[in-house]
Every structure is written in structure tokens, then in C-alpha cells.
Amino acid sequence: MKYRVLLLNPDAKTNEIEFKELSSRGINMVTASNVEDACRLLREDGLIHVILTEWKLPQVPGDSTRTMSGSELFDKFKRIRFEVTIFLFTDAADLPYSSTGGDLSGYFYKGDHDYDDVVRKIRSEVINSKNRAPFFDKLLEYSRKSKDSWHTPGHSSGYSIKNSVWVRDFYEFFGANIFRADISVSVPMLDSLLHPTGVIKEAHELAARAFSARYSFFSTNGTSTANKILLQTLLQPGDAILLDRNCHKSVHYGTILSGAEPVYLSPSVNNRYGIFGPVPKKRIISTMDKAIAMGKKLKVMILTNSTYDGLIYDIADIVAEAHKRNVKVIVDEAWYGYARFHPHFYPCAMEAGADYATQSTHKTMSAFSQASMIHVNDPEFEDIEDFFMENFNMHTSTSPQYPMIASLDIARKQMVMEGYSLLSRCIELSETLKKNINSLGKFRVLELNDLISDEVKGDNIRLDPTKITIDVSATGFSSKEVEHYLLEKHNIQIEKTTFNTLTVLITIGATHSKLNRLFLALENIEKMSGTRRPKKHLTRNDFFLDLSPMKFMPRFSFYSDGEAIPLRDAEGRVATNMVTPYPPGIPLLVPGQIISRKVIEALNYYRDYHVEIHGLKEGRINVLSAEEEAKLEEYGYRIYDICES
Numbered sequence: 001m002k003y004r005v006l007l008l009n010p011d012a013k014t015n016e017i018e019f020k021e022l023s024s025r026g027i028n029m030v031t032a033s034n035v036e037d038a039c040r041l042l043r044e045d046g047l048i049h050v051i052l053t054e055w056k057l058p059q060v061p062g063d064s065t066r067t068m069s070g071s072e073l074f075d076k077f078k079r080i081r082f083e084v085t086i087f088l089f090t091d092a093a094d095l096p097y098s099s100t101g102g103d104l105s106g107y108f109y110k111g112d113h114d115y116d117d118v119v120r121k122i123r124s125e126v127i128n129s130k131n132r133a134p135f136f137d138k139l140l141e142y143s144r145k146s147k148d149s150w151h152t153p154g155h156s157s158g159y160s161i162k163n164s165v166w167v168r169d170f171y172e173f174f175g176a177n178i179f180r181a182d183i184s185v186s187v188p189m190l191d192s193l194l195h196p197t198g199v200i201k202e203a204h205e206l207a208a209r210a211f212s213a214r215y216s217f218f219s220t221n222g223t224s225t226a227n228k229i230l231l232q233t234l235l236q237p238g239d240a241i242l243l244d245r246n247c248h249k250s251v252h253y254g255t256i257l258s259g260a261e262p263v264y265l266s267p268s269v270n271n272r273y274g275i276f277g278p279v280p281k282k283r284i285i286s287t288m289d290k291a292i293a294m295g296k297k298l299k300v301m302i303l304t305n306s307t308y309d310g311l312i313y314d315i316a317d318i319v320a321e322a323h324k325r326n327v328k329v330i331v332d333e334a335w336y337g338y339a340r341f342h343p344h345f346y347p348c349a350m351e352a353g354a355d356y357a358t359q360s361t362h363k364t365m366s367a368f369s370q371a372s373m374i375h376v377n378d379p380e381f382e383d384i385e386d387f388f389m390e391n392f393n394m395h396t397s398t399s400p401q402y403p404m405i406a407s408l409d410i411a412r413k414q415m416v417m418e419g420y421s422l423l424s425r426c427i428e429l430s431e432t433l434k435k436n437i438n439s440l441g442k443f444r445v446l447e448l449n450d451l452i453s454d455e456v457k458g459d460n461i462r463l464d465p466t467k468i469t470i471d472v473s474a475t476g477f478s479s480k481e482v483e484h485y486l487l488e489k490h491n492i493q494i495e496k497t498t499f500n501t502l503t504v505l506i507t508i509g510a511t512h513s514k515l516n517r518l519f520l521a522l523e524n525i526e527k528m529s530g531t532r533r534p535k536k537h538l539t540r541n542d543f544f545l546d547l548s549p550m551k552f553m554p555r556f557s558f559y560s561d562g563e564a565i566p567l568r569d570a571e572g573r574v575a576t577n578m579v580t581p582y583p584p585g586i587p588l589l590v591p592g593q594i595i596s597r598k599v600i601e602a603l604n605y606y607r608d609y610h611v612e613i614h615g616l617k618e619g620r621i622n623v624l625s626a627e628e629e630a631k632l633e634e635y636g637y638r639i640y641d642i643c644e645s
């Protein structure tokens with residue numbers, strides 16, 4: 001098994017003896033005798049999974065007067081690589097337990113002279129809690145038994161199609177194993193996602209440990225469903241929820257389902273590039289205080305971190321402010337699930353103290369599409385666990401796809417075993433790609449200060465280097481044209497465009513070859529652009545992302561019949577459904593929102609730009625009728641925006 005153990009002892013001679021003893025028992029070792037070297041090794045060598053350390057080490061080589069010990073030392077290692085297991089391997093028979101900081105996984109007294117015990121514990125730690133995928137292993141075991149199936153699914157391990165003259169190509173394309181692994185819930189040894197007690201429960205427990213949660217759950221219908229499950233669990237009609245208006249539409253749907261009153265936070269907006277950014281920290285706190293002062297039963301806050309464009313909040317600070325006010329925090333980490341596996345991205349929501357996090361494991365790690373996770377750290381979760389499971393059952397199919405569950409198990413194992421190395425590579429690739437693109441002249445990779453607006457400049461916002469946004473305006477081509485050339489001429493599919501930018505994601509599947517192909521393609525497009533005049537940047541007059549005020553509770557607007565009218569005539573009316581340009585997938589209108597002239601203009605701008613718009617049908621939009629508005633008013637379903645922008 002390819003993993004290494006880092007042995008740390010200030011005394012080089014003893015180190016050598018211990019190194020030999022452990023190596024001779026088959027353990028792959030590296031050693032250091034001071035903190036500086038140990039940290040360097042941890043950063044450089046992603047194969048290190050276990051540290052055996054003395055209680056105290058010199059900080060730098062050749063100076064034994066300055067030392068670091070106990071919790072300070074262990075914390076330092078954990079800040080570089082949280083997933084590394086630390087065992088104390090020491091001459092000290094008495095432990096000053098109070099200062100270990102809770103980061104130790106075990107203790108060995110050198111006076112025992114029992115190297116076999118050390119090796120057994122190391123192997124057990126790496127194999128039992130890291131390098132294992134209990135669900136996938138069981139699925140393999142079951143499919144190898146080649147049992148006759150007398151149960152769903154109807155394709156019966158592929159027998160229904162493998163000899164079909166009409167659809168055999170489907171079988172051949174996917175291969176036999178996907179059909180063998182697509183087994184029904186009638187197989188008890190594979191456990192039940194809806195009531196996990198066996199291998200799925202074990203896989204959940206390993207995920208919780210990996211992602212720093214108390215509990216983790218697999219969601220087989222994406223983070224869209226994960227968000228709805230949480231909102232329905234934590235909110236009841238009459239409660240209030242604080243949510244960023246630029247959140248994913250699943251959060252708006254979840255709010256409608258829960259019956260809670262939304263208190264919207266207005267995001268910062270970068271009109272130059274048509275991008276919604278984080279909500280300013282001050283605005284979050286003042287809106288929370290205002291809602292509470294108004295007597296709203298504010299139970300939950302949900303924020304998106306990172307944003308689609310890779311903007312990262314100073315999340316720990318915001319979570320602390322919410323907790324001071326007894327508000328639970330959900331962080332939608334659809335785009336940030338890997339954050340726990342590299343210090344460049346720390347802290348993830350769980351580490352920052354959030355109560356819940358939802359992650360699209362499939363978006364950024366090696367899971368199949370739709371495979372997501374819900375992580376829980378809420379100290380009061382046990383009180384609502386049954387209700388959570390009830391909501392989980394409400395939203396989850398009774399026939400979840402087993403290969404998808406296996407992919408979550410594997411994605412977790414991969415991140416624990418090699419996430420650090422893979423992410424280090426992503427960061428390196430990002431640097432190279434950025435340098436190469438900027439060397440072209442007409443393409444420019446946007447930096448943090450280009451992406452955020454002045455409103456959030458003092459909020460410690462960071463930029464995720466794995467999400468690269470490129471300004472294409474100097475080429476004279478629109479971003480749609482560049483996207484088209486990349487796809488049709490160079491066979492390159494990018495993540496998304498705005499009017500003058502395109503975004504590419506550097507995932508753990510990125511390679512140098514792909515990176516250089518993208519660079520060559522952009523170079524070619526730059527050459528093609530010849531002497532075209534650069535495109536103007538957007539101004540407030542061209543395009544202005546202005547989210548108009550709310551008028552009625554989304555839930556009751558959503559359940560009104562409404563009437564369809566042309567968008568051009570809709571100014572001042574109230575939407576009954578969401579209207580969402582895609583990408584980026586952030587609704588410009590939610591049910592209950594007043595349709596302003598600016599929103600109509602923005603939607604026209606998107607339409608002229610051939611952006612897909614969900615929620616409009618042949619230029620018509622569904623709005624509340626005058627009678628429906630009067631009824632909602634009479635029933636007391638009027639709401640007002642309290643967030644100042």
C-alpha cells in the first residue's frame with residue numbers, strides 16, 4: 001500500500017534506529033527532526049498519512065533552544081494537512097493530557113519496545129478509517145457472486161438488452177458492469193439509503209470523519225434535493241429564513257416548501273462583468289438584527305460558499321455572528337466540497353462552525369452526476385434527527401442508484417487518500433494556465449479585485465484559484481463567439497460565460513495536456529481576431545443587475561394561478577414563478593417579487609445574448625392577477641424587503 005509515515009524525533013540517532021525498526025516491518029518511512037522540516041515534508045509529500053511524533057521538537061534545524069510542543073505542535077500539522085493521523089511516539093510515560101488539543105489519534109510509549117504494536121495500529125488506522133470504501137466493496141462482492149436476479153430493475157443485470165438487435169449498442173457503450181452494479185433495493189446486504197444500518201451507514205460515518213462533520217448523509221438527487229431536505233427539516237410555517245438572493249434556485253424552492261418567510265440579503269453586484277458576488281458582511285449582520293428586532297422567528301441562515309465564480313466568504317466570522325443570535329447556519333458548498341483537503345481552501349463550512357453543509361460531490365470530485373452529500377455539525381441535531389430522516393425520505397427516491405452511492409464512497413476515499421496531492425496539482429495548473437493566458441495579450445484572467453465590487457472589499461473575500469474567469473473583450477469577439485470557436489473548432493467545452501467573460505474549472509481531472517490545448521486554442525482565436533475593435537465593457541446603462549423588491553410571500557404567490565402576459569407589459573406586476581437565466585442559474589425573479597423595468601431590461605439583455613432563460617414562455621411571464629393580489633393582501637401575506645443595499 002502506497003502511503004508514508006513521517007517519523008519525528010529531535011534526536012537523529014534514535015530516529016535512525018526507529019526508522020530501521022519500522023521500515024523492516026514494511027512501513028514506508030520518512031523522517032525529520034524539527035518542525036520546519038516536518039512541515040516542508042507534509043506540504044511536499046501527499047503520500048504521508050501518519051505522523052509518529054515526539055512531544056517536543058526544535059522549531060528549526062540546529063537550534064535546540066527554540067522548541068514547539070503539545071497542542072501547538074499538533075495543531076500546526078493539522079493546519080497543513082487535517083487528514084493526516086497523528087500518533088504520539090514518546091519517551092514520556094506520563095502525558096500532560098490537558099495540552100494535547102484533541103488532535104491525537106493514539107499514543108505509544110517507547111519504553112515498551114513494541115514496534116509490532118506501532119505497525120499494527122498504523123495499518124489499522126490507514127486501512128480501517130481511510131483507505132476503505134465499504135459500500136463499493138460490498139457492491140463488488142455482490143456483483144461478483146453473479147446471482148440470478150428475480151427482482152427490479154427490469155434490465156436484470158443487462159440481460160434484457162445485451163442481445164437486443166435494437167438497443168444492444170446501449171449495453172455495449174456502458175459496458176456490462178454498470179448493469180451488474182445497478183441492483184435494486186431488494187438486496188439487503190447492500191443496505192438501504194432510506195434507513196441505513198449496514199454498509200451505507202459505515203460509508204456515511206467515514207464521510208463524516210473525512211469532511212469534519214458529526215454526521216454525513218449521501219443525497220442521490222444532487223444538492224438541489226439536499227437543500228430542500230434541510231430547509232424542510234429546520235423550518236416551519238411562521239419561521240423566517242435569511243438567504244442570499246443570489247442563492248441557487250433549490251434554496252428558493254425549499255423556502256417555498258417550508259412555508260417560512262424569506263428575509264432576502266442583497267448580494268454585491270459587479271455590473272462590469274454581470275456577476276453577483278458575496279453579500280457584504282455588515283449587511284448580513286444588520287439584516288439579521290433588524291429581522292430579530294421586528295419579531296421575526298429567524299431560525300436559519302443559508303449562504304453560498306464559494307460562489308459559482310469562486311468568491312469565498314470569511315465564513316467563520318459570519319457563522320459566529322449568526323450563532324450569537326441563535327440562528328442555525330447552512331452553507332451551500334455545492335462548488336466547494338474539496339475545501340477540507342487542502343490548506344489553501346481552509347476553512348470549510350464544517351470547520352468554520354456551520355451547522356450544516358451541502359456539497360455537490362459530483363461537481364468537483366470523482367462522483368457521478370447528482371451525487372451529493374449533507375454534512376451535519378448542529379449540536380442539537382439529535383433532537384430533530386427523526387424529522388430529518390422523514391424529510392430525507394420525502395425527497396429521496398425509493399430506488400436510489402447504487403453506482404451513484406458507490407461513487408460517493410469512492411470520491412470520499414480518493415479525497416482522503418490523495419485529495420491533498422490532487423488539489424496541490426490543481427493550484428499549480430491554475431498558476432500556469434493563468435500565466436499562459438495573460439501572456440497572450442487579448443485574454444486576461446480576472447483577479448480578485450476585478451471580480452468583487454467595492455461593497456465587499458473589506459470583507460476578507462478570497463478567490464478560489466481552481467475557478468478561472470477570463471475577460472475576452474479585447475479580442476472583439478463576444479464570449480458566446482469565443483465559446484463557439486472553442487467548442488466547434490477546438491473541441492473544448494467550458495463551464496460558463498457571462499457577456500464578456502468565460503469561466504473554466506480546474507478540477508482534479510485536469511491535465512497538462514488539456515491545459516495546453518486550451519492555451520493553444522485561445523492563441524488561435526486571438527490570431528483570428530485580427531484587428532477587430534475590442535468590445536466595450538458593460539456599463540450601468542447597458543446592463544444593470546438590480547433585484548427588485550418583494551411584495552408577497554413566495555409560497556402563496558407560487559400557489560396562485562396567475563395569468564400569462566407579455567414580459568414587456570409586466571412592469572409593476574408580481575411574478576408567480578422563478579425566472580432564471582442559465583447560466584449562472586440565479587433567479588432574477590422569484591415568486592412574490594415585483595417585476596421592475598430594470599429586471600425586464602436585464603432579461604431582454606440575456607435573451608438577446610442567447611442565454612437560456614427558465615420561467616419565460618414565448619416571451620410571456622406568469623403574474624398574479626389583481627384579484628389574487630387583493631386576496632394575498634387580505635390574508636396578510638404581504639412582505640417587505642428589510643435588507644438595505
Ligand SMILES: Cc1ncc(COP(=O)(O)O)c(C=O)c1O
Pocket residue numbers: 221222223224225247248250304308332334335359360370372585
Ligand atoms: C450554489 C448551488 N447550489 C446548489 C446547486 C444544485 O446542485 P446539484 O446540481 O448538485 O443539484 C447548484 C448547481 O449548480 C449551485 O450552483
